[in-house]
Amino acid sequence: MTERMNEKEQLVLDLIRKNPYVSQQELAESLGLSRPSIANMISGLIKKGKILGRAYILTESQPVICIGGANIDRKFHVKEKAQIGTSNPSYSSQNAGGVARNIAENLGRLGMEVALISTSGLDSDWSFIAESSSLYMNLETVTQFPEKSTGSYTAVLDSNGELIIALADMEVYEAITPDLLLKNDTFLSQAKCIMADLNCPKETIQFLCHFAKNHGIPIVLIPVSSPKMSHLPDNLEGVTWLITNRDESEAYFQTEIKDEEDWKSVLEKWLALGISNVVITNGKQGSMIGNKEEGIFHVPAIEISEIVDVTGAGDAFSSAVIYSWLEGKTLFEIAKAGTINASKTLQSPYTVRQDLSSTQLQKDMEELL
Ligand SMILES: Nc1ncnc2c1ncn2[C@@H]1O[C@H](COP(=O)(O)OP(=O)(O)OP(=O)(O)O)[C@@H](O)[C@H]1O
Numbered sequence: 001m002t003e004r005m006n007e008k009e010q011l012v013l014d015l016i017r018k019n020p021y022v023s024q025q026e027l028a029e030s031l032g033l034s035r036p037s038i039a040n041m042i043s044g045l046i047k048k049g050k051i052l053g054r055a056y057i058l059t060e061s062q063p064v065i066c067i068g069g070a071n072i073d074r075k076f077h078v079k080e081k082a083q084i085g086t087s088n089p090s091y092s093s094q095n096a097g098g099v100a101r102n103i104a105e106n107l108g109r110l111g112m113e114v115a116l117i118s119t120s121g122l123d124s125d126w127s128f129i130a131e132s133s134s135l136y137m138n139l140e141t142v143t144q145f146p147e148k149s150t151g152s153y154t155a156v157l158d159s160n161g162e163l164i165i166a167l168a169d170m171e172v173y174e175a176i177t178p179d180l181l182l183k184n185d186t187f188l189s190q191a192k193c194i195m196a197d198l199n200c201p202k203e204t205i206q207f208l209c210h211f212a213k214n215h216g217i218p219i220v221l222i223p224v225s226s227p228k229m230s231h232l233p234d235n236l237e238g239v240t241w242l243i244t245n246r247d248e249s250e251a252y253f254q255t256e257i258k259d260e261e262d263w264k265s266v267l268e269k270w271l272a273l274g275i276s277n278v279v280i281t282n283g284k285q286g287s288m289i290g291n292k293e294e295g296i297f298h299v300p301a302i303e304i305s306e307i308v309d310v311t312g313a314g315d316a317f318s319s320a321v322i323y324s325w326l327e328g329k330t331l332f333e334i335a336k337a338g339t340i341n342a343s344k345t346l347q348s349p350y351t352v353r354q355d356l357s358s359t360q361l362q363k364d365m366e367e368l369l
């Protein structure tokens with residue numbers, strides 16, 4: 001049974017309801033009472049169960065929000081030399097994939113608070129993805145469409161783990177529209193950082209760039225393939241990071257990167273478009289990284305004797321870049337973290353290496369020195 005309150009207690013409660021931050025002194029002045037009598041009244045109200053106690057108001061959580069693809073990856077490893085136009089003996093494996101989802105999983109494993117915004121079907125592929133992802137990221141902002149199929153990526157790999165051909169069914173991402181994002185605009189405005197992949201339509205990327213600029217939120221753009229470079233906004237001014245590979249940069253500028261000089265000059269072209277920080281990765285040749293303050297430099301790849309599976313190496317690189325940048329590291333350390341995480345992922349059969357944690361990445365970095 002709850003105890004009755006007297007008139008003064010009711011007035012105190014009304015003032016606290018109106019302003020939960022009100023001080024005892026302010027209450028005392030408003031009601032023409034002394035501060036100690038207010039203190040006694042508050043103790044009484046706590047005993048009567050009318051006030052649960054004084055709470056510390058924590059700052060809102062600030063997740064990294066990853067927006068884009070969450071695919072089912074099916075990989076077929078051809079046992080012998082692949083032959084076109086015939087049936088090739090192979091073995092297959094299935095993983096959760098998608099660039100935004102892969103990056104979200106990497107960041108989640110690194111201990112960051114992460115949320116994924118994506119679209120999917122309402123099928124067994126989505127159940128599989130959700131089950132393998134939910135430990136590392138918040139999936140509440142993934143919208144299911146019962147009439148659509150979850151995105152899928154089917155790759156055929158040779159016996160050295162290198163890609164022969166891949167097929168991408170990603171129509172479901174057409175539904176990642178600005179309207180869909182606007183339904184979560186309060187959540188988006190709390191982001192510590194927004195990462196978007198180019199599975200999203202061009203107008204969505206354009207919307208996100210404006211949104212990030214208006215709210216002072218850093219934004220990282222990750223292309224997923226050369227054909228999807230057409231989804232980059234016309235105006236890239238103010239983009240915080242662009243992490244591309246060589247083919248994607250060549251496709252965008254319709255140029256060929258023949259040597260290190262070309263590689264550097266393409267990076268300069270990206271910076272001239274107003275992007276703050278740029279990376280161009282280039283497989284076993286490593287990566288070129290740069291910004292206006294610290295300059296541009298080349299970071300060599302780590303020599304690997306056996307590549308198990310190339311899938312996810314680029315995403316591992318991008319994730320470690322985002323993580324180290326948010327940790328306030330220098331450009332050189334950022335590139336090194338990307339390189340080591342990509343290298344460890346190339347030696348793992350998984351799209352996201354299973355042993356990744358912030359402590360492990362730190363150890364990997366120390367070993368590299
Ligand atoms: N064969 C390799 N040997 C050593 N390191 C490599 C090799 N391939 C890739 N890497 C490392 O991974 C980084 C990213 O590789 P890459 O440029 O192939 O990206 P990507 O095309 O986005 O990758 P993917 O699409 O295969 O995930 C490179 O900068 C390098 O550090």
Ligand SMILES: O=c1[nH]cc([C@@H]2O[C@H](CO)[C@@H](O)[C@H]2O)c(=O)[nH]1
Pocket residue numbers: 069071072073096097098099100102152153168170199224225228311312313314315351
């Ligand atoms: O068009 C696309 N192709 C491939 C991917 C994903 O790339 C990942 C590897 O980097 C892989 O998981 C695949 O699903 C994508 O999201 N969009």
